[in-house]
Amino acid sequence: MKNFALIGAAGYIAPRHMKAIKDTKNQLLAAYDKFDSVGVMDSYFPDADFFTEFERFDRHVEKLKRSEQKIDYVSICSPNYLHDSHIRFGLRVGANVICEKPLVLNPWNIEALKEVEKEHGTRLFNILQLRLHPSIIALKERIANGPADKIYDIDLAYITSRGHWYYTSWKGDVTKSGGIATNIGVHFYDMLTWVFGKVKTNEVHIHTHDRAAGYLELEKARVRWFLSINADTLPESVKARGGRTFRSLSMEGEEIEFSDGFTELHTHSYQHILDGNGFGLDEAMNSIQLVHDIRHMKPLGLKGNYHPLAA
Ligand code: NAD
Ligand code: HP7
Incomplete structure (x- = not known):
């Protein structure tokens, strides 16, 4: 013990x-x-x-x-x-x-x-719990076993609505949280670089207090991404059923379901570490470099390969 x-x-x-x-x-x-x-x-x-x-x-x-x-x-x-x-x-x-x-x-x-x-x-x-999510593990295996030269087209939307309290708390202070791309986006940047490889191109279209959007070229994917904590940006279908969260990853038009199964991932993360595995400093580097870069980039506006929800 x-x-x-x-x-x-x-x-x-x-x-x-x-x-x-x-x-x-x-x-x-x-x-x-x-x-x-x-x-x-x-x-x-x-x-x-x-x-x-x-x-x-x-x-x-x-x-x-x-x-x-x-x-x-x-x-x-x-x-x-x-x-x-x-x-x-x-x-x-x-x-x-x-x-x-x-x-x-x-x-x-x-x-x-x-x-x-x-x-x-x-x-x-x-704690990089998305790496222990069964759907993401399956996706990583699928990409690793797929054609070596294939570049996948990905659309990723990550909307987790937060109330006004968020902006008053340390989470709303860029100097303390790093802003939403760092505080919340870090999960999917880590997941994407873990599955699809290193960043080759990084564009930011929008970056405000409540949303961010951009385009990434990774070794094996072209990704249009949208991140928001504002419930107004939820798709109408989600709003209609009273939903507050929308996480969607589509690859070449196919939806990869990963919205469920988040609550037990901390226990899995602990077990993974106690079993002699775990993710260390080197594993954190790609996503920390990426969120740092995104934080300091001047947004381009809605030009080029922007995610449809950004408009
Ligand atoms: P929170 O604000 O609810 O909790 C932070 C706690 O730290 C508060 O109780 C606060 O009093 C305490 N604190 C502040 N300054 C302190 C200090 N100097 N010494 C000791 N305690 C201090 O925030 P949270 O949502 O619980 O987030 C905590 C951490 O967990 C953050 O790093 C956040 O990014 C991360 N987080 C991860 C996930 C995930 O899915 N893995 C989810 C939520 C939060
Ligand atoms: N909630 C709270 O009551 N308090 C909070 O501080 C946060 C949420 P989800 P998680 O906001 O800082 C995500 O969207 O997945 C409420 C990020 N993790 O499922 O648990 C919220 O209003 C995490 O890295 O939140 O956390 C909902 O009602 C980030 O630090 C409910 O809890 C955190 O948001 C569940 O909300 C944050 C992932 O995206 C995996």
Whole structure:
């Protein structure tokens, strides 16, 4: 049984990490968050210690390090811009680290973390859960076994509606979240580059606070993509049934279903890591480079190969 500590315990995604720790038959010994609304811990680990001050959490983890109950893994569910600092803490106390996406905001942060990882001899893993989605695994196998010179035409729409709160929270602050392409798009950029290979051409057509659209040429695909958190951009058919989410990947006109089956992927991610696999710093590089580039590109407007939903 492995011992875990968790940073960012009061947030939206933390319970999925608590569940993953429990489902994989491990235990959470300590948790930290600046905000104290963490009653959800009782549903998973009522005996875990909880801290609202970093220094007390640090002291406790150091104490455990010198006891029989050393922390084996630190899980990180804090806002994106704090990840690298929290990762360094985890590695420094001699633990492996499991960190939420996006691992960091900029590619050079990855290089810096490689040094720290080497220094401490433990490992850092990134949650890249779409790589464990059965439909995406099947797609990757299909492409790998298909004709080597085929370039696939892909349309990808990823609409996950959010209310006004999103813009007030750290998620709406580009300096903290990286903006929507970094905070939400990172999932499908990682998935696309994992399946279809490296980026050859990258165009951004639109990039605002609530939507982004662009065109990517990858080694094996031409991708028109559209990303939005504004419910007004949902297709009429989805609006009519009261839906708030629309995830669609079509390849050469064929719909690849991947909208379901998201909720268990954190547990799969943990099991994958505990089994000696996991996705490390090198695996995070392609999508972190891409979101960094998209963040700094000047949108071209609706020209060229734009996604139909962008208009
Ligand atoms: P959230 O805002 O709901 O939770 C973040 C938590 O971090 C809050 O409880 C906040 O109090 C805490 N926090 C802020 N500053 C802190 C600090 N200095 N020290 C300790 N705690 C601090 O956000 P969330 O949606 O839970 O997102 C957390 C992370 O998980 C982000 O990196 C996000 O990108 C990622 N995420 C991933 C998925 C996924 O599908 N894999 C889904 C949602 C969020
Ligand atoms: N929701 C909340 O109540 N609070 C939140 O903070 C977020 C959502 P989905 P996930 O918005 O930051 C996705 O769209 O898939 C509500 C991204 N993950 O299924 O869980 C929401 O209003 C993630 O990387 O959200 O998370 C819905 O009612 C990104 O950080 C419900 O939860 C996160 O949005 C489910 O919402 C975000 C993926 O796209 C895989």
